[in-house]
Amino acid sequence: MDGTQTEDRPRDMTSSLTRTLLCLASVAAVSRLLHVKTPYTSVDAGRRNLRSLESLGSFSFSDPKTTVVKSTPHDDPAAVGRGDSDDVILLDNGHDEMIDNEFRDEDQVVTEQSAEDGTQNDPAVGRRGENPLPPYLAAAEDKGRQDGQQEADDQQNSLPLEFVDIPKTGGSSVEFTAARDAQIAWGVCKFDHSIPLCYGLTSQPVDGKAWKCKHKTTPWHCPPSQFQMNMNLYEGSDTFAVVSNPYDRIVRQYYWANTQEKRLPPEKLNDPDYMNDWIQKHLTSYSRRGDCLGGHCIPMHIYTHLDGDQVVTHILHYETLAFDFEQLMKHYNIPLEQLDNHDLVVDGQLGSNVLNADTVKIVNEWAGPDFDLFGYEMVNPDDLSELSQALEEEAKQQQVMEENSLQFQQMMEGAALQETTQELAAAEETPQLGLTESGAIYDESCPLLPIQFFVGLQTGSNQMSIEARTLPTIAEAIESGQLSNRKILLVGDSVMGQVYTSLSCLALAAGQWTDPTDKAFWSNGHVDARVKRVKLKGNTDLMLSSWAGEMLQYGWTNANINKDLHAAFKSQSSNDYDWIKSCEMNVHMLFQMPSLTDPDEVETMVLTNRDTVYIHGTVHPGHRLENLERVSQLFQCMASSDDPSKWPRFVYVASMQQHFDPDEGGAWSEEWRDATECASSVNPTLWDYYKEETQLFAGYVPMIGRDLGMEDMGDFHLGRMNLQGKAGSLDCTHWSLPGVPDLIAKEMLLNARGIVSEQ
Structure with missing residues (x-):
């Protein structure tokens, strides 16, 4: 792999919880792409490392030590601000909900729409390296030459860009935004144009049957090195993928799978014990059979690496996806600046903070290399201390409170409490305020x-x-x-x-x-x-x-x-x-x-x-x-x-x-x-x-x-x-x-x- 494709960044493992606004400027000066939260520091026995996405209550060990997005630096402070994606939570859900059932059987890989259209599918179609460049890329190259860019830059930008879709890392947002705003067929849109936001693309859909995967999964979720007959769907193209904290990724997988089944009541869906049992069951199944959930359990490093070498050109991080994606698109002169958010909204959703020691151990075994390769911190299940257990109990209690609490009672509609003593005393006696009749503002x-x-x-x-x-x-x-x-x-x-x-x-x-x-x-x-x-x-x-x-x-x-x-x-x-x-x-x-x-x-x-x-x-x-x-x-x-x-x-x-x-x-x-x-x-x-x-x-x-x-x-x-x-x-x-x-x-x-x- 070309060493210029990877830029190593030192990790500050002694820094504290989340970046403050004063820190952001200095962080951006080190790297426009390292807009991340840092993990809790290690402490004495009885505590463990934790991080918070929004507030204390979910793991987010998302401090990447390696950033491989190639980006030309800029000095626009506003651009750094626009890249702050801490409040953007992207869930990969849309195309999986509609399509995955069509590919449960590895031999059934042709969508109904393609069969009805009788499309003559060519396995090479959609491989950007063998097709004419889209007009916007050609125009960008011409303009680059007119502006006197170096020949090396022209060659670097001349390769087309393809997306490697790792399940539950924001793929729907990437694919549907690209299809709608730039008519690019990435991921599921490469194979099925009948999906909303995928239709109307100028390229022909790829015949999925010609691209069998060694794993039981859809072609767009197949790791590049895992196609049968050693074929490479992305040959001749630069590629990018999105990685995520493994703990958070498996929690998103849990919600996606169980929401699609629509068989669980909310109280069951948001039961920490049930979620832990479910994750343990499916990851154990993967460790035994090498498969679960239609390929959605494939560890991320299998997509990005082969025999220790990185096979994906650019690696973006889910935790800073909006900013990373914007920079990558600018580098390739692709007119995509803002990702859509195709969220799967689940009320009362649990976070990875409720994963127990047994679950954490199984996740660590399942996704072991993912932590080191992508800079996420692995939790030692033996160190799950009183602190983590307290957080788990707090999350459970909060859920109980939310499910059982009454809605706020409103004060008397259209009337304010009067200023005079007599009117206040009368207001105190109203049932709506729950006051007694003792004459006291409150009593025994x-x-x-x-x-x-x-x-x-x-x-x-x-x-x-x-x-x-x-x-x-x-x-x-x-x-x-x-x-x-x-x-x-x-x-x-x-x-x-x-x-x-x-x-x-x-x-x-x-x-x-x-x-x-x-x-x-x-x-x-x-x-x-x-x-x-x-x-x-x-x-x-x-x-x-x-x-x-x-x-x-x-x-x-x-x-x-x-x-x-x-x-x-x-x-x-x-x-x-x-x-x-x-x-x-x-x-x-x-x-x-x-x-x-x-x-x-x-x-x-x-x-x-x-x-x-x-x-x-x-x-x-x-x-x-x-x-x-x-x-x-x-x-x-x-x-x-x-x-x-x-x-x-x-x-x-x-x-x-x-x-x-x-x-x-x-x-x-x-x-x-x-x-x-x-x-x-x-x-x-x-x-x-x-x-x-x-x-x-x-x-x-x-x-x-x-x-x-x-x-x-x-x-x-x-x-x-x-x-x-x-x-x-x-x-x-x-x-x-x-x-x-x-x-x-x-x-x-x-x-x-x-x-x-x-x-």
Whole structure:
């Protein structure tokens, strides 16, 4: 093979998740054709390499180490932008759906249309090397000579171009675009002009019967080296083929085959267990018999290589097909710039992230050389760790949520919630909002509201929450859809727990829980371990954890925290759940939550850049400075990362003002044990907590909760109300509900919507 046909590109295996926009310019400068995503870096035991096509949830080891598309460089930045095909998903489906049944038997290779027409077929017809060049190629050569191009360039462009169609790599898009826009017969169109978008071609169809393949497949899916009698359909022509990540390719094959059969209900089609069994069955059949699915299981290297030598002139990559194809067509002066997308759309389609260890092992054996030859990274099935299993479980749960969730309930049609207190109260009583008749904006009907906190009617804080329009703001934020399919995690102490209670109860009052009657969609979690979870409409996961990330320490005693549950959610024995360690290792951050299917089971969750974490340094004086130091250390590590797009968005929640000291607010100490009431108003600028957070975070990281006027809301604390007549401490830390935490909850969702809009 001519060495000029292959251009080796170094692979940056230490780079991070997906290319950011700032990286794209430098990547394009290295090669216009290496617009790819890079794989996750390897990490310590218990993790494995992963990549994401769109978001975490599907393999996409599509970092080609060799690019063989011959392209003349250009300096047009817009052209690079047009080549960004990350959002283009091309599925090869159209011609296979209509034609493959005609070639199930290797001897039955003549289409009905050809037989009816009585066409005199010549095996040589359609082989560009033996036919006159199409007018546009001849004109391009003449123009090249007029423009003074070198003779070598003329000779290079003088060869016609043929397409080698590897199943499930975007062949339909290539063939139908070429037939419609340039009257070129590639792939299936070379053999059957009766197919929509293939008719009207000037060349005669090739007699498929004359081109028998050693594999049981159609002529257009036959590898060039596998025609019987050592014939070469593409002799005298340059050729190109498209390759794909082997894991993704077999998943597309699964959907194509089962969609054509139309015998599987959606719940079966999108069942990860069924898909794994199906793939294992068919690839095992290929390994035993050398055939499955009419030749659709032939590994890609059999098309492109023979005895270690590359027999296809150009290799394009499915992951960047739109850009690669555009450059190749420009090189051959073929007027094809934009591929059509002949997708086979399947709702709820699974990704290759759900392939289990047994399936990955079989795929590796089936497509082994494909990984090395085309630059895709092979997953070691022995290294399928807790992370990959967590992703698989997350995908299953998301599918269950999508299948069982109710459609969004709409607020009253044509009417907005009125500004006045009376009108808001009336709106709260409407069944559509799911409110109670207690007069409170939410009440003990919310299963996450501790009864001792429900004193907002007595303190007046319920009225304050109504006037702040907390309920309609929460309802609008969730109904907007901007927070769909995202995680919102609150990390902190019992005060942060009150904010979580406000947010979840407001969402319930607004009718935005997935199903309040079904415990499978919400969990009060392990209350002693300070973890809770609610699934909101739009598949938004709203969670609280005191232990996430190993970030915070508390002064709680064993009497307050059940040892077993504490250990389950605060696993100090492993670095996997330490966010600072994860940042330093440049891997995804993990945490643990109660499973929605079984709240007594622990589930590992993965944070991505779609998620938002709200964290607070706690009000516990014994560990507060240590906690602030760890939070600051995490923020500094993330800021110094080469790839900040890997991390979730972190927002610091300012300490909620306490009202012990009439001047600064202070914190609880023994001297307040016998006090009878909290200070109504304090000066926050004198408060040590306020000054510490100002010095560490103000102006450096996003913060919420600093400018809500809480310094004047001392009367809204629990005081002695939560002690139910028992002797004990004055509580000027926690708040009556509904109340002040509702304001933080409102600001959180406004902030979360702003983050999504920014993204």
